[in-house]
Amino acid sequence: MAAQPLSSPTYTRTGPGAAAAHEALIRDHMPLVRRIAWHVHGSVSSSVEVEDLVQTGLVALVEAAGSFEDRGQVTFAQYLGTRIRGAMIDELRRQATITRGAMRRRREIAEAESALSVQLGRAPTDEELAFQLGVPTERLRQERDAAQPIRFEPIDGVYSDDNPWFMSDDPNPFELLESEDLRQALIEAIGRLSEREAQVIQLYYVEELNLEEIGLVLGVGAARVCQIKKSAHDRLKKALEARIG
Structure with missing residues (x-):
C-alpha cells in the first residue's frame, strides 16, 4: 500500500521563529521519508539498500522544505511525496551501473550531505561538504564523478x-x-x-x-x-x- 502523506502545518520562511519552524517541518516529515523508502524498495527489483533511499529522501525533504510555496492547491506533504519518490527513482537509475565500492563512497557522501543539509537548512557547498568529510574539495569532486554510473540508453x-x-x-x-x-x-x-x-x-x-x-x-x-x-x-x-x- 502506498505511503499516506501527513498533514502539513503552515509555516513561514522569514520572521521570528522561521528557523525553528523550518527544522520542525523537516523533523515532522522524516517518518514519511522512511515509509516512502520502504514502499519504493518493495515495489522494484533492485540491489539498492533501503537506507540509501532514506538518505536520498532526506536530502529531497530538506530541499522541498526550502522551495515549497503554499498556494492553497496542495499540502506540503503532497508536494513532498512527489519530490521524494522522484528523487528515489532517480537514485535507482543512477545506481544501476555503479560498483559496490563506488556505491559505498556515494553513501558516505550522501550521509554527510544529508547531515549538513539539516544543520545548515540548505544544501551544502562542495567546500563545506569536503571539510565535513576531511578531504580536499577537488578530491571530493573526483570521487563524486567516479561514482557516477555509465549511462546506457535502452x-x-x-x-x-x-x-x-x-x-x-x-x-x-x-x-x-x-x-x-x-x-x-x-x-x-x-x-x-x-x-x-x-x-x-x-x-x-x-x-x-x-x-x-x-x-x-x-x-x-x-x-x-x-x-x-x-x-x-x-x-x-x-x-x-x-x-x-
Missing part, C-alpha cells in the same frame, strides 16, 4: 514524455470535466479499467510520474507503460463520448 528511452515523437496529444481527462455529470462518468469509467490501467492513470496524472518512473514502479518497460496508458485513454474517451452522446 530502447524504452524512445518512449519518453520529452520525446516529441511520442509526446501524448491526449488531453488530461481531469481537465475535461466541466460538469458533475462528466466527473461522475469519469469516476465510473476509471472503476471499469483493469487494475494495471488504473495504476498507470493514478501514477501519471495524480502522482505526476513520467513513463520511465511508472515503469520502475510497476516493473515493466516504458514502452509497455505507453501502451497501457493509451489503452486506458481510449477506454476513458469512449466512456465520456458515450455519456456526452
